[in-house]
Amino acid sequence: GVLAIDHVGVASADLNDSLAFYRELLGLVETHRESNEDQQVVEVMLAAPGHKSSDRSNETEPATQLQLLAPLSADSTVAKFLDRSGPGMHHLALRVSDIQATSDRLLARGLRLLYPQPRAGTAGSMINFIHPKDAGGVLVELVQPARS
Ligand code: CMX
Numbered sequence: 001g002v003l004a005i006d007h008v009g010v011a012s013a014d015l016n017d018s019l020a021f022y023r024e025l026l027g028l029v030e031t032h033r034e035s036n037e038d039q040q041v042v043e044v045m046l047a048a049p050g051h052k053s054s055d056r057s058n059e060t061e062p063a064t065q066l067q068l069l070a071p072l073s074a075d076s077t078v079a080k081f082l083d084r085s086g087p088g089m090h091h092l093a094l095r096v097s098d099i100q101a102t103s104d105r106l107l108a109r110g111l112r113l114l115y116p117q118p119r120a121g122t123a124g125s126m127i128n129f130i131h132p133k134d135a136g137g138v139l140v141e142l143v144q145p146a147r148s
C-alpha cells in the first residue's frame with residue numbers, strides 16, 4: 001500500500017531561480033541532485049530543515065520532499081509541460097512498498113499506467129505514473145524506494 005507522500009514535483013524553467021526561492025529565501029535544504037536521462041530531466045530534491053532527509057534530526061521516516069524538475073531537452077515531458085502550462089505544480093508522488101502490487105491493483109480497476117513496467121526514478125527508486133485523466137486531473141507518480 002501507500003506508505004507516505006514521497007514528494008511533490010514542480011516544473012521549473014530556471015533551476016537557479018527556483019533554488020533562490022525555495023533554498024535561499026525559504027530555507028529548504030537540498031538533499032539530492034541528479035540527471036535522469038530516461039526522463040530527460042535534471043532534478044533537485046529539497047526537504048525542510050529538521051527532517052531526516054536533510055540529515056539534521058533523528059526521525060526514522062524520510063520527509064516529504066520537493067522535487068524541482070527542469071528539462072534536459074526539448075522532447076522532455078517537462079519541456080512540453082512548461083511550453084503548455086508554464087512553471088508550476090507538475091505531479092504528486094506516493095511512496096509505495098510494492099510498486100508491482102499497487103500497479104496490478106490499479107490496472108485491474110481499469111486505470112491507465114504510463115509504463116508497462118516500472119522505470120528508473122530518483123536515487124535508484126522504481127517509478128510509474130497514473131494517467132492524470134484517471135486520477136482526477138493529477139499526474140500521480142508511484143515510487144518504490146531503493147532498498148536501503
Ligand atoms: N498534470 C495534470 N495533467 C496533465 C499533466 C500534468 N503534469 N500533463 C499533462 N496533463 C494533461 C493535459 O493537460 C491533457 O489534458 P487535456 O486533454 O484536457 O488537454 C492530458 O493530460 C493529456 O495530455 P497529452 O498532451 O496527451 O500528454 P502530454 O504529452 O502532455 O503528456 C503525460 C502527459 C502525463 C503522459 C506525460 O507528462 C508523461 O509521460 N509524464 C510521465 C513522466 C514525467 O512526468 N516525468 C517527469 C518527472 C520524473 C520524476 O518525477 O522523477
Ligand code: CO
Nearest residue numbers: 009067093141
Ligand atoms: Co517525481
